[in-house]
Amino acid sequence: MDKPDARMRISVVEDGPYAVRGGVPLVRLEIATNQEGESVGWREVERIDAGDRYRLCRCGHSAEKPFCDGTHAVEGFDGTETAGHESYAEQSVPIEGPGVRLSDARRLCAEARFCDRAGGLWNLIERCDDPDARDLAEEQATLCPSGRYVLADEATGPFEPELEPSIALVEDPSLGVSGPLWVRGGIPIKDSDGVAYEVRNRVTLCRCGASGNKPFCDGSHIKTGFRDER
């Protein structure tokens, strides 16, 4: 994966926002769907000039979204980080297929639904001796924003997408909701005690305030109908 600039970092502020440093590019991406309404790709809809340092709302109630306006303090936001510091390897379970292994860390799911096509990624894996099924499995696994899924070839290792080190504000127009902050390209993230989470190419951070696995997204933004109105 692309190496992020060494100055780039994200810190979770206790019961407050995400403090971002190092000129991390900020973009807005929509989940693109096909005629059947299935998630099939990403569409960039905005590039925001956020500067070298900025603070992104984590409670979901800022009037200046995606930026923090201090509302978390007024509302008494409880941003307790309930996620542990286990590595992806410790959180995931393997699903074996012909010549491939799919790792699945269910707890990290951000409900972007790229894995639903053709009967579901977990079923496609069993058919990976068919090149078309294998290609589709690779596409689905690498489109997954949270990195819940990692597909690996037995001989050559994991497939990881090349991602610009950046933060993407995820929008999910087919469900009419806004999703997580998609942290891309291996930008380091520290918890509110300054302890680093495992650096990964794909990570989704909750920005609606409702996740049960803070600071990571768990898909709760869909249940709550979270919207980043612009």
Ligand code: FES
């Ligand atoms: S943004 Fe997904 S659970 Fe909060």
